[in-house]
Amino acid sequence: MDERIKYRLGEGTAANSNNVDSYMKVEMVNNESTLPVGDMNHIVDVGERFNKERQEGTYYRFSATIRPLMSNPLFNISGSDSWDSFNTYNFRNQTYPAMGPTDNGINDEEDLTFKESVTRHLKEIDGWFGYYSPNTFSDGLCNFIDMEPKRRRLSFTKDRFNLDGNGDPSDPSDLGEPVRNWEITLTYPSSSADTALTTGGLLMFDKRAVEVGKRVMTAIGIPVLHNLEQSDIVRITGTNYDGDYDVKRIGLDNGDLRGYYFVIDVDPTLFLIGNNSRIKKVVGGQESVYYFRIFEKIKTRVKPRMENDDYEIYPLSFANNIYNDDVSQMIVNEDIDVSDLTDNLGRPISEIYMTIIKTKGNQLSGGFNGFTNVKSGVEVPYMPDVQATSGGDAYKVDIPDIRRIHDGFTNPTLSHTPLENNVTIASNSFYGDVVEYNKFKVSETILGEINHRFNTANRVGSGTSVATGPRQEGYYYKAHYPYIVRNFSAYIEQGDLSTAGIPDYAEDLGDGRWLWRDFLSIGFNEGQDNPVNYPFLNGAHYLHKNLCFTLKRQDPFGFFGLYYSQITSADPAGDPMGDNFTTNFVQNVC
Amino acid sequence: MSNKYNIKISALSGVTDTYFNIPINLTPRTTDQAELVDRKFLDVEVEKAINPIQDYEKVRFTPIYFPDPTDISTHRAIDKIIYNVKFLNTTGFPTTPTMYSDIGVNNDDIRFGKNRFEDSFLNLSFYDSDRATNQRLLSFINIFPRITTTEIQLTGPQAGLPKPANQIPVRFMLSDPIENPEGFAEGFYIYNFKDEVTASLPKELYMRATFNNAANGSITNMMTESVPYFIDDLVHKLYTRYVLYRDDTGYFYVLDETYSNNITRIGNSITIDIYEIQAL
Numbered sequence: 001m002d003e004r005i006k007y008r009l010g011e012g013t014a015a016n017s018n019n020v021d022s023y024m025k026v027e028m029v030n031n032e033s034t035l036p037v038g039d040m041n042h043i044v045d046v047g048e049r050f051n052k053e054r055q056e057g058t059y060y061r062f063s064a065t066i067r068p069l070m071s072n073p074l075f076n077i078s079g080s081d082s083w084d085s086f087n088t089y090n091f092r093n094q095t096y097p098a099m100g101p102t103d104n105g106i107n108d109e110e111d112l113t114f115k116e117s118v119t120r121h122l123k124e125i126d127g128w129f130g131y132y133s134p135n136t137f138s139d140g141l142c143n144f145i146d147m148e149p150k151r152r153r154l155s156f157t158k159d160r161f162n163l164d165g166n167g168d169p170s171d172p173s174d175l176g177e178p179v180r181n182w183e184i185t186l187t188y189p190s191s192s193a194d195t196a197l198t199t200g201g202l203l204m205f206d207k208r209a210v211e212v213g214k215r216v217m218t219a220i221g222i223p224v225l226h227n228l229e230q231s232d233i234v235r236i237t238g239t240n241y242d243g244d245y246d247v248k249r250i251g252l253d254n255g256d257l258r259g260y261y262f263v264i265d266v267d268p269t270l271f272l273i274g275n276n277s278r279i280k281k282v283v284g285g286q287e288s289v290y291y292f293r294i295f296e297k298i299k300t301r302v303k304p305r306m307e308n309d310d311y312e313i314y315p316l317s318f319a320n321n322i323y324n325d326d327v328s329q330m331i332v333n334e335d336i337d338v339s340d341l342t343d344n345l346g347r348p349i350s351e352i353y354m355t356i357i358k359t360k361g362n363q364l365s366g367g368f369n370g371f372t373n374v375k376s377g378v379e380v381p382y383m384p385d386v387q388a389t390s391g392g393d394a395y396k397v398d399i400p401d402i403r404r405i406h407d408g409f410t411n412p413t414l415s416h417t418p419l420e421n422n423v424t425i426a427s428n429s430f431y432g433d434v435v436e437y438n439k440f441k442v443s444e445t446i447l448g449e450i451n452h453r454f455n456t457a458n459r460v461g462s463g464t465s466v467a468t469g470p471r472q473e474g475y476y477y478k479a480h481y482p483y484i485v486r487n488f489s490a491y492i493e494q495g496d497l498s499t500a501g502i503p504d505y506a507e508d509l510g511d512g513r514w515l516w517r518d519f520l521s522i523g524f525n526e527g528q529d530n531p532v533n534y535p536f537l538n539g540a541h542y543l544h545k546n547l548c549f550t551l552k553r554q555d556p557f558g559f560f561g562l563y564y565s566q567i568t569s570a571d572p573a574g575d576p577m578g579d580n581f582t583t584n585f586v587q588n589v590c
Numbered sequence: 591m592s593n594k595y596n597i598k599i600s601a602l603s604g605v606t607d608t609y610f611n612i613p614i615n616l617t618p619r620t621t622d623q624a625e626l627v628d629r630k631f632l633d634v635e636v637e638k639a640i641n642p643i644q645d646y647e648k649v650r651f652t653p654i655y656f657p658d659p660t661d662i663s664t665h666r667a668i669d670k671i672i673y674n675v676k677f678l679n680t681t682g683f684p685t686t687p688t689m690y691s692d693i694g695v696n697n698d699d700i701r702f703g704k705n706r707f708e709d710s711f712l713n714l715s716f717y718d719s720d721r722a723t724n725q726r727l728l729s730f731i732n733i734f735p736r737i738t739t740t741e742i743q744l745t746g747p748q749a750g751l752p753k754p755a756n757q758i759p760v761r762f763m764l765s766d767p768i769e770n771p772e773g774f775a776e777g778f779y780i781y782n783f784k785d786e787v788t789a790s791l792p793k794e795l796y797m798r799a800t801f802n803n804a805a806n807g808s809i810t811n812m813m814t815e816s817v818p819y820f821i822d823d824l825v826h827k828l829y830t831r832y833v834l835y836r837d838d839t840g841y842f843y844v845l846d847e848t849y850s851n852n853i854t855r856i857g858n859s860i861t862i863d864i865y866e867i868q869a870l
Binding site for chain 2: 169537
């Protein structure tokens, strides 16, 4: 109804016209339309409502109980509470009365030699090496003093005797806050990276002759898990026998190292490998790709990246492990926001990792000189051929075996190249793990996890006459611990152009097919081993983790060439446990 | 429809009264409005009917101070908070601290850890406002007396035993449990709802103290100054203000040294004097 009718008065038409009365009849017509009959009722289902909010909620609150298993067998070689301490008057003098007229320092006949002093004083209690105070006149005879690094330097709670020096300038007595021995952050797999280990496939480091059904074949060694099974197809490149092969068997002749060796039917005497020799698994005609996942600090509700002070750690009351080490509780103060975040494959976030980084813990006074840079690598089981030498297998330095990485460059062994040389909390991203991904499977398989390695700065020094150095064996630990946020379905979905609802992260096989796995709802159990079902309240999801954190030595048994032996002050050696029974079984092929 | 019609009256010959029929029609449409109600109206109404999500999570606020009160971006940690409780005697407030012997606790009460001593406590009640007519109690902390190494006799025949009641002041010392694990930390931190404090909007708490004396059963209300006031003024001298802050580095609280005159800070140790109430 937008028709306009303009009526002009007579005077507007002609000068001698008169205005006269005019009448218009305006008809207004309306029609009724039917309204719904009766009351409308709608019942709000509380459970449905809760589920709606839960599935749409993107905020997460994290906490963890950290149960450490640590010890200090690799203690300092000089300075306070070190090997050299046992060479001092307090420990060696046995003359009575001490400092009396007959006391000739540590040169009296009854005085202890350094070796005797070590034997008498060095104790190990619950894995911690230390000594009881040798001063018989001190207040307590039972004061057990840790060697350096002391347990307070490795504890997850702050070291209250080691202050950061950032105190109030107007108050000289305020030396600052206790330092953190470990830093923690939350990360997610955001991208991927290749290294010499993964570019073009997984790097072979060894080939050896094995016998399968009385036939001599070639076993190929991979420094990380190969994720192959008997009868899988593997594509080999960079050798003189490139091509696709059936995997005849996995493991060596005695059944060892099944995850790291596989066997193909090639004459081992003719088969040659080198620095470009690679393998790729082939599934349904699709080659697997291998890469390192990069973990990036996650977003919080208020900041694009989690900050260093967005969490707290405190001792858990009355909680100790069986070795009397304190159990700690970690809580993230900021809400983590996973909205708009996608992982390295463009999928919604399904895993969030707790990343743990050792700090240097330098002490401003007291003689402890802190820890070395933290370097990263992958934990590889003991396989002697992984070791690089300066000869033809120098390329193996690019295998970042965490137990072959040290600060000695070429001494005592050729150090392998770490993935990262100096991991600190200041970085925004970290190497996370090495994975295999196959388009046909639409899933990633973790082949190796990243570990961090450090030593005390003192141990890589030259030491003293009784305890020489440098000693390159250090400690290492697993760096990233997953929180599973969501699960992908165990079933692979397939669609084509006419399929509705293909998610944007689906894999295009290039032949008109798309493959993907459904992103399962929180609380939905599809029959997985570990369905996700965590509390949702206050508008946020709550995730808690019980974390067993183990700090290990690099080479307790001298396998990796880093164990330091010396007649009087050798690092404590590990006590290996042997198998009472053979537990390996060789795969039966025929 | 933008057609325009100009009709000249003179063009209509011999007619003085002119009539036009202008039909205005509304075309009936039988839309199913029930569907619309279901799709739009109900969703909106259901959202309105659902309570907003409340965040019931509390966080821990640690005590700090600002070395430069005009710059709240720089702060330092407080590692000790001392509450000095002072009671009136016959002549007013004593110049020295009030001792437990002054409030009816004797040597044996302390030495044998009797309930008369150990069940006495200082109650700190935190309100959201300092107007007594319109305030809500948010939380409270009860701090009980504790014999520490400073209250132990070091010499003499009774070495190792607590000092006499006339040598132990009515003082409650709270300390940072990380820096001083041997200290008493209950009440050192304040806990409050996380979402009530934002970086731009601190929250103020008003603390009023009472001392509950188990030796004589009396409850003594406290104020922040040692001089008597008329009752109209007294109501403004009851509270000590705590301000809760949040910044990028965490959650903190500050004892407001300008709101009341009973706070003294030396280094990172802070003392709060509270006095038995007296009115003119």
